[in-house]
Structures are given as C-alpha cells and as structure tokens.
Amino acid sequence: MKTESRLEKVLASGNLAVTSECGPPRGAVPEKVKEKAELLRGAVDGINVTDNQTAVVRMSSLAACILIAQMGLDPILQMVTRDRNRLAMQSDILGAYAHGIHTMLCLSGDHPQFGDHPMAANVYDLDSIQLIQVVRAMRDEGKFQGGDDILNPPKMFIGAAANPFADPFELRVARLAKKVKAGVDFIQTQCIYNLDKFERWMEGVRDRGLHEQVYILAGITPMKSAGMAKYMKNRVPGMDVPDEVVKRLSGVPKEKQAEEGIRMAVEDMQRLKEVEGVSGFHIMAIEWEQKVPEIVERAGLLPRPVV
Amino acid sequence: MITAERKPLEEILALIEPYDRILLVGCNECVTVCAAGGRKEVALLSSALQMARMKEGKTLDTVETTLERQCDPEYVEELVASIDRADAVLSMACGCGVQEVAKRFKEKPVFPAVNTKFMGASERQGVWAERCQGCGDCLLGLTGGICPIARCSKRLLNGPCGGSSNGKCEINPDVDCAWQLIWDRLKALGLESRYEDIAPPKDWRTSRDGGPRRIIREDLAS
Numbered sequence: 001m002k003t004e005s006r007l008e009k010v011l012a013s014g015n016l017a018v019t020s021e022c023g024p025p026r027g028a029v030p031e032k033v034k035e036k037a038e039l040l041r042g043a044v045d046g047i048n049v050t051d052n053q054t055a056v057v058r059m060s061s062l063a064a065c066i067l068i069a070q071m072g073l074d075p076i077l078q079m080v081t082r083d084r085n086r087l088a089m090q091s092d093i094l095g096a097y098a099h100g101i102h103t104m105l106c107l108s109g110d111h112p113q114f115g116d117h118p119m120a121a122n123v124y125d126l127d128s129i130q131l132i133q134v135v136r137a138m139r140d141e142g143k144f145q146g147g148d149d150i151l152n153p154p155k156m157f158i159g160a161a162a163n164p165f166a167d168p169f170e171l172r173v174a175r176l177a178k179k180v181k182a183g184v185d186f187i188q189t190q191c192i193y194n195l196d197k198f199e200r201w202m203e204g205v206r207d208r209g210l211h212e213q214v215y216i217l218a219g220i221t222p223m224k225s226a227g228m229a230k231y232m233k234n235r236v237p238g239m240d241v242p243d244e245v246v247k248r249l250s251g252v253p254k255e256k257q258a259e260e261g262i263r264m265a266v267e268d269m270q271r272l273k274e275v276e277g278v279s280g281f282h283i284m285a286i287e288w289e290q291k292v293p294e295i296v297e298r299a300g301l302l303p304r305p306v307v
Numbered sequence: 308m309i310t311a312e313r314k315p316l317e318e319i320l321a322l323i324e325p326y327d328r329i330l331l332v333g334c335n336e337c338v339t340v341c342a343a344g345g346r347k348e349v350a351l352l353s354s355a356l357q358m359a360r361m362k363e364g365k366t367l368d369t370v371e372t373t374l375e376r377q378c379d380p381e382y383v384e385e386l387v388a389s390i391d392r393a394d395a396v397l398s399m400a401c402g403c404g405v406q407e408v409a410k411r412f413k414e415k416p417v418f419p420a421v422n423t424k425f426m427g428a429s430e431r432q433g434v435w436a437e438r439c440q441g442c443g444d445c446l447l448g449l450t451g452g453i454c455p456i457a458r459c460s461k462r463l464l465n466g467p468c469g470g471s472s473n474g475k476c477e478i479n480p481d482v483d484c485a486w487q488l489i490w491d492r493l494k495a496l497g498l499e500s501r502y503e504d505i506a507p508p509k510d511w512r513t514s515r516d517g518g519p520r521r522i523i524r525e526d527l528a529s
Binding site: 082086108109110111113114122124125126127128129130133134145161162163166167168171174175177178181182190237238 | 460461462463464465466467468469470471472473474477478484487490499502503505506507508511
C-alpha cells in the first residue's frame with residue numbers, strides 16, 4: 001500500500017469502489033459542507049471536494065476537506081493548477097496531509113472565462129500532468145519540486161480526470177498513458193452517457209494494458225430532467241449526450257423524469273460493471289447528493305466494504 | 308511582430324486634455340505593418356484630434372512625425388528638432404517606443420495612443436493573432452512548431468485538456484485548440500510518439516517571472 005487512503009485500500013481489496021462529490025458553499029458556512037457530506041456517509045469510499053469549480057469562488061477545497069475529515073469521513077482533495085503556483089500547491093498538500101487527508105485529484109481546472117472572475121490572472125505554473133509528477137515525487141522521493149528534502153513527506157493517493165469524449169478521440173488513450181507515466185494511481189472519468197464510445201475508449205486502454213496500471217472509476221451523473229439533458233448536450237464543452245438519452249427522458253411526464261434519470265444511471269452502472277478495467281464509479285450528483293445512497297444501493301454496491 | 312491597436316479617441320482626448328501643442332510620433336516598424344501607428348495612422352489621428360477640439364471651440368496644434376524605429380535611441384534623438392514646439396508627446400509606437408521617448412525627454416509628458424497587444428503574425432488581411440509569449444526558452448522544436456504557451460488558453464505543456472472540441476478551444480469557437488494543431492502537425496511529420504514525452508514543470512525564470520529581462524552581448528556591448 002502506498003498510502004493510508006481508504007480509496008486505495010478498497011481498490012486494492014478488489015472491490016468496486018464508489019466515490020462522490022460535494023461542491024463547497026459560496027460563503028463561510030461550514031454547516032453546508034457538513035450537511036452535504038453527511039448525506040454520503042456509508043455510501044461511498046471517498047468524497048471529492050471541488051476546487052473553485054467552474055472557476056467560481058467557493059470555500060477552499062482544503063478547508064472543506066478538513067471539515068469532512070473531522071466528521072470521520074474520507075475527503076478527496078481536488079486541486080486545480082489554475083489558481084495557484086507550485087509553491088502554494090505544495091504547501092496546501094503538506095497542510096492537507098497534516099490534517100489526515102490522504103487522497104487527492106490533480107486537475108487543470110476550467111478557464112477563468114467561465115467563472116465569476118473572468119478578469120482574474122490565469123496561473124497555470126503547472127499543468128495537471130506536471131502536478132501528478134510533483135505529488136508523486138513528494139510521496140515517493142520525499143522531495144519538493146525545487147529539489148529540497150521534505151520533512152515527513154505527504155503520502156497522497158493520486159487521482160486525475162480523463163475525458164474519453166473530448167477531441168481528438170484518437171489522442172485520448174495516449175493522454176491517459178501520459179498520466180499513468182506521470183504516476184497517477186486512479187482516474188475518475190467525465191460523465192458517461194455514450195456508453196458505446198466509452199467502451200471503445202476502454203478497448204484502447206486495455207490494448208495498452210493501462211487498466212492494469214491505473215484504477216479507472218467510471219463517471220456517472222444522473223439526469224434530473226430532459227431539460228438538463230438538453231443543456232448538457234448542447235452547452236457543456238466536452239460532454240457527449242446521445243439523442244436517445246434526451247429522447248428517453250422527454251418520453252416520460254415531467255414529474256417522473258428525475259426517477260427515470262436515476263433508473264438510467266443505475267442501468268448504465270450495471271452495464272459498466274461488466275467492462276473489463278472499470279474499477280468503480282464516481283457519482284457526481286450535482287446538488288442532488290441525497291440521491292447517491294439510493295443509486296449506490298440500486299446498483300448493488302451497498303454496503304461499502306470495511307477496510 | 309509586436310501588434311497594437313489604437314486606443315479609443317475619447318481616451319486619447321482625455322489623456323491630452325490639458326495640452327494645446329502635441330508632438331504626435333509614429334513608428335515605421337511593427338505598428339506600421341499592423342496598421343496601428345505608422346505615418347498614415349499618425350495623419351488620421353492628428354485630424355481626428357483637431358476636429359474633436361474644434362467641436363469644443365478650442366484648437367490643437369500638432370506636429371506629426373514618424374520615426375524609423377521608436378525603440379531605438381538613435382532615432383528618438385531626431386525628435387530634438389521638434390520637441391520644443393510641443394507641451395506633450397503622443398506616441399503611436401508600442402510600449403517600448405513610448406518608454407524610449409519618455410526616457411529621452413524627461414521634462415515632457417508622454418502618452419500612449421495605442422494599446423500594445425502581443426507578438427504575433429498576420430493570419431489574413433486585417434487579422435493578427437498571437438504566436439509567441441517570449442518565454443525565453445523556446446520549445447517549438449518539441450511541439451511541431453506550434454507554441455502551447457502562446458496558443459493554448461491554459462498554456463498547458465501536456466495538453467489537450469478536456470475542453471477541446473472539433474479542433475476548437477472551449478473558451479471560444481473561433482480559437483483553435485493549440486494541442487489539436489500540435490497533434491495534427493506531429494502526425495503529419497510522423498512524430499506521434501513524441502506526444503507521450505512528458506514536458507516537465509517549466510523553469511519560468513527565463514520568462515517574465517524571473518524579473519525584467521536583459522540581453523547582454525559581450526561581443527557587441529560598448
């Protein structure tokens with residue numbers, strides 16, 4: 001075992017892992033963090049805490065992770081390279097580890113143009129692949145990026161994202177290979193609606209044996225309505241929502257669309273469980289955390305293993 | 308070249324508001340090529356400023372001149388002949404030119420008439436695009452001749468990010484995804500395998516992060 005991460009232990013035990021996520025509040029409201037996290041207790045092996053998601057200012061991921069760790073739950077520190085340089089990121093990683101946080105996710109982050117401070121400076125001292133390298137060197141070599149030794153190096157289980165649906169498709173397996181080479185331990189994918197395309201990507205992943213070097217958690221976001229499906233299809237960059245998804249949701253009365261969305265998510269999970277190389281699920285129920293335990297249960301993944 | 312765009316007339320008028328005699332100085336180099344501050348633009352701005360003043364029932368004396376290279380002290384020296392005929396200087400050169408004039412004539416206020424934009428190239432008639440950020444450690448040899456620092460919105464050295472869609476950047480469908488361009492070019496060169504070489508964290512000291520930069524050529528320095 002490389003770390004004390006609960007997620008690592010679950011994955012190493014051979015069980016399908018389940019993670020979910022919480023977006024911190026847009027204010028100094030610790031109760032909101034705790035409320036959301038409490039909804040996930042017992043249903044997941046790790047809770048991603050987003051880092052100024054969609055480039056909108058929120059409570060820091062690190063602070064919210066500490067609150068969640070204090071509840072006896074397992075936060076996953078998301079870190080984007082957009083807002084801070086390598087000094088700030090490494091110091092936050094030390095701080096996180098000092099607070100008992102053992103799992104993190106390395107991302108580049110959405111461009112500031114999409115957020116509430118489009119006028120902000122765009123840092124990008126590192127990119128996500130370089131951040132993976134930095135966190136791995138901190139853990140395995142006990143070194144800061146600048147080369148100095150670390151006193152009690154932080155041992156982080158290192159995650160990253162992968163979007164099998166972005167362009168160019170032919171590059172998407174190569175990009176995963178690059179993250180593996182950089183030292184990533186687990187991957188959470190973009191929300192999967194186009195299962196055929198995801199399976200094609202996984203074929204490419206298996207052809208190169210990458211599924212044996214990294215744990216891949218399939219991204220699931222239940223649709224709340226046909227409107228949400230249309231929005232994700234047309235407005236969200238890098239998202240692949242096939243027409244059939246929109247059609248199926250539109251085919252049921254409005255008040256039943258949410259239930260239909262959950263049913264579709266569960267069906268997708270059942271199919272994805274059979275895909276060789278899928279090691280678990282990352283359920284992103286956007287402002288719908290209360291539904292996560294039900295989805296996990298209906299997918300046959302409760303109770304969560306004790307490790 | 309260094310590209311620039313003229314400031315809005317109202318902003319320029321506000322800058323020179325207290326002055327009645329202006330030395331308007333263009334530059335024959337980059338700002339001429341990108342049609343922002345050459346001889347022609349100097350003449351146009353001069354008449355526009357005079358007309359605006361006339362509308363307010365006031366006058367403005369302008370002396371127009373365009374230097375060969377405003378970032379070069381040798382040419383800036385030519386302004387000695389006309390500087391006394393002006394209360395202030397309005398420069399249509401890039402920021403380098405404006406600062407050279409300010410350095411040479413310490414007693415004269417100097418104002419910029421253009422916004423200096425970027426180092427770029429002409430894409431087609433009337434369109435210029437950014438190509439270089441002057442990072443001081445060129446990596447174009449590794450990226451198929453396309454710069455991710457200048458042309459990727461997140462300056463990712465190991466791109467593309469998840470926002471690349473049909474060859475375009477997520478921030479704007481008019482912006483090419485630099486990493487799509489890099490990938491296409493590497494493929495055309497038969498160098499796809501290069502893509503999987505990880506670019507390590509960059510040493511930004513050679514860029515602006517290391518402080519203001521200078522080049523000293525011992526063989527040429529006097």
